[in-house]
Amino acid sequence: MDVKDLQRENIKTLKPYSTARDEFKGQASVFLDANENSFGSPLPANYNRYPDPLQLDLKDAICKIKGVPIENTFLGNGSDEAIDLLFRAFCNPGKDNVIILPPTYGMYEVSANINDIEIKKVNLLPNFQLDLERIAEAIDVNTKLIFICSPNNPTGNSIHRVAIETILANFKGLVVIDEAYINFAKQKTFIQELTEYANLVVLQTFSKAWGLAALRLGMAFSSVPVIDILNKIKPPYNINQATQDLALAALFNVQQVNEWIKTTVTERDRLSLAFEKITFVKKVYPSDANFILIEVTDALKIYNLLVDNGIIVRDRSKVTLCEGCLRITIGTEEENNQLLTILTQLS
Numbered sequence: 001m002d003v004k005d006l007q008r009e010n011i012k013t014l015k016p017y018s019t020a021r022d023e024f025k026g027q028a029s030v031f032l033d034a035n036e037n038s039f040g041s042p043l044p045a046n047y048n049r050y051p052d053p054l055q056l057d058l059k060d061a062i063c064k065i066k067g068v069p070i071e072n073t074f075l076g077n078g079s080d081e082a083i084d085l086l087f088r089a090f091c092n093p094g095k096d097n098v099i100i101l102p103p104t105y106g107m108y109e110v111s112a113n114i115n116d117i118e119i120k121k122v123n124l125l126p127n128f129q130l131d132l133e134r135i136a137e138a139i140d141v142n143t144k145l146i147f148i149c150s151p152n153n154p155t156g157n158s159i160h161r162v163a164i165e166t167i168l169a170n171f172k173g174l175v176v177i178d179e180a181y182i183n184f185a186k187q188k189t190f191i192q193e194l195t196e197y198a199n200l201v202v203l204q205t206f207s208k209a210w211g212l213a214a215l216r217l218g219m220a221f222s223s224v225p226v227i228d229i230l231n232k233i234k235p236p237y238n239i240n241q242a243t244q245d246l247a248l249a250a251l252f253n254v255q256q257v258n259e260w261i262k263t264t265v266t267e268r269d270r271l272s273l274a275f276e277k278i279t280f281v282k283k284v285y286p287s288d289a290n291f292i293l294i295e296v297t298d299a300l301k302i303y304n305l306l307v308d309n310g311i312i313v314r315d316r317s318k319v320t321l322c323e324g325c326l327r328i329t330i331g332t333e334e335e336n337n338q339l340l341t342i343l344t345q346l347s
């Protein structure tokens with residue numbers, strides 16, 4: 001299989017936008033080519049120049065941490081941008097389809113709908129693992145992408161590795177593994193498999209463990225042809241200079257992030273045990289993420305009682321296979337204590 005053949009014909013023949021700095025390569029000190037403000041910015045730092053379209057300094061630092069070459073790395077304005085670009089590059093509106101595995105992250109479906117791409121839903125099994133038989137049945141010649149979220153949002157579990165590998169080895173389209181919560185998981189990342197599978201796309205993000213949701217920075221790792229296509233069709237300056245600077249600075253503070261991850265996992269295990277003891281909690285699902293899904297006797301009532309006490313959780317009780325469930329993000333120790341005090345009072 002050649003992944004280049006998966007792209008849309010109009011993308012294959014597209015002549016991409018050429019930036020002022022694409023057209024000039026070399027040394028210069030006077031830049032009068034991009035209609036920027038040559039005086040500076042009305043700020044302590046200068047943002048008057050357009051940022052590097054390929055974010056090479058930032059990618060270099062990311063690649064050192066991840067062990068993935070730059071040519072296999074794409075950066076997006078959040079992983080949500082990478083998701084949207086995958087649809088635009090590989091899925092013909094009104095013709096192609098993608099497979100999603102509910103209950104899962106909502107953006108895959110929204111992005112498909114925006115791009116007028118048919119969605120085929122194959123529910124996870126009751127244990128929230130893949131239904132490989134029904135996935136195989138759902139695949140047809142127009143199926144371009146399969147989205148696998150692992151650890152899965154909102155259920156919190158990791159998807160069994162062997163099942164994912166079965167799909168990677170047999171599906172002729174792209175397998176997108178969304179690892180937004182991988183830093184909290186016992187299971188290891190699929191990044192190491194990039195050399196094995198040309199049809200693998202791994203999504204990660206700075207929005208969760210890295211604590212940079214407001215900067216909007218997501219990563220996609222894949223084979224060179226897929227990365228080249230994403231770079232060809234992305235908005236030229238999709239990662240702004242402030243985000244590039246701040247993310248680069250954050251990468252020097254990986255130690256702090258690792259400490260938070262450890263605390264989050266400790267707190268997750270403490271909360272899971274504590275939830276078990278609360279009378280109206282019917283089930284606590286095991287979690288490999290920074291949140292826990294619990295089934296309660298009356299989700300809306302508990303949700304509203306928590307709101308009355310200033311605590312917001314996510315009501316997932318209307319979601320397939322999550323009937324009666326709330327999704328609770330792990331907070332700081334103090335926030336978690338507040339939550340437990342109120343839940344205990346209510347029970």
Ligand SMILES: *Cc1c(COP(=O)(O)O)cnc(C)c1O
Pocket residue numbers: 077078079080081105149153178180204205206207208213216217218
């Ligand atoms: C939070 C989350 C993301 C992150 O998206 P960004 O656009 O990078 O903030 C991606 N996938 C899943 C499953 C998520 O829960």
